Amino acid sequence: MRAALWFDDGPVVVGMDGSHAALNAMRWAAEEALALHRCLRLVHAVVAPSEGAVPAVDEDAVLVQAARLAQASSGQLRVQTAAIVGDPCAVLLRESEEAALVCLGAEAPRLPGQRPFGVVAEALAGEAGCPVAVIRSRPDGTPQIDGVISVVLDDSPDNEDVLRVAMHEGRVRRAVVRQIDQRADSWVRRYPDVRVEIVAAGTGQQYRRDDSHSSSVGLAVVGRSDSDAAASGRVSGCHAIPNYPDCSVLMVRRRLGAALHAQLHQ
Template structure:
């Protein structure tokens, strides 16, 4: 199992009463069952955002939101237990969704949320407004559950992982192999290159060790990154995809027939201090299957 996150931590799922959140609950419940761990369902009431200046929300509104939260968590717990025989814990918090989920992610194997939430009368508090914030600051890997059939896709569909040669993509590769092994699924490792890579990949130092086209060098780079993983996960069959193009464009296309895509929060060319790269943001917003975003270990700490 992956050694970054303690195995006894639960899978945490954010719920807000939307159908998207229930899909995330069902996905998270199945993932928790695969991991032989529990499920923690978290609902945020969003009270801080309801303050008008120094005036807190009325007692009547607070009571209404609390009752609504009880009902939302009960429905989510029922949805989880319909798909997996696991221990389920429910948590209600007064805070706003993004900061609450970021804090709960400190003790999570994964933090899972739907791709979009309800609009409701609490504009801006829907779970759909939080994926990028949570992905940028979470202490665990996060999964944004996308796709209409995300919670029921065949587990024979592949797990995708984007590899760009950075240390962070090595962490993404670790989680991707783990997810594929848990599901008995194949793994598709994707590395793309474009003309802007050539200056970096075909340096004199690189040519001193090897010669070839950009495609040749890219294929060797991917092979180097995959070396050793087959021994650790002999049950996972691996397909290599090396093509010219932008990473998110290829991963978006392949996500149509995948059950999960795993990426680092920022790539090899990311700016120092950048919390979420353009490729991972593109996948969060447009992938056809759930997206796992893995942040650097030092950031998670």
């Protein structure tokens, strides 16, 4: 299944500086480029050896090594290289105006209170024209990319796009997506002591019968319309009653009184 193209058209750009962290970022970005069916563009910001001189790409050892490693990862990956004279911040900001994504490698902060990003990442975080990925490397040289993918649910206007990106990354990386619900009207926040499972209807995962009491439905809570439907045998298949005819049912047929409403919100 092809990934949803929520990025603008353009290549996946990686800032290359010859570091091991940059190579880790390039490997991460290569998977992204394959998933999005985009070209992987390796960019090295360089200083001209003399005024007006521009180094040829094929003489740039940093790009030659990176391109070789990228192409070895997949025969389907399209790779471009570019050695561009200029300050790395300015070069990558310009690249971000035409890119689907800009990716950087970085070491993890090692001192308490140290700024989370370096100069280039800070510049891109503030002004980039596309999404920016900062792939950190551990002290042992391995990339810090394993574990869950975390995303915050909040009331900001762009949160749906943020969530879409996180879910895409969960698919590409085959990782669990942890959704941290910070919305003002979040039921999970109102009841922090209650364990909650969120399952999308229609995915086939909401009701999986087996012999375990812990995985079966013991009590189904339904509203008035579903109570009427259940009485006539027309309840939706996404509810527990058709799937667990032996489960208990709590039917909320009237609006809660003010006192009970307040009590349940304590």
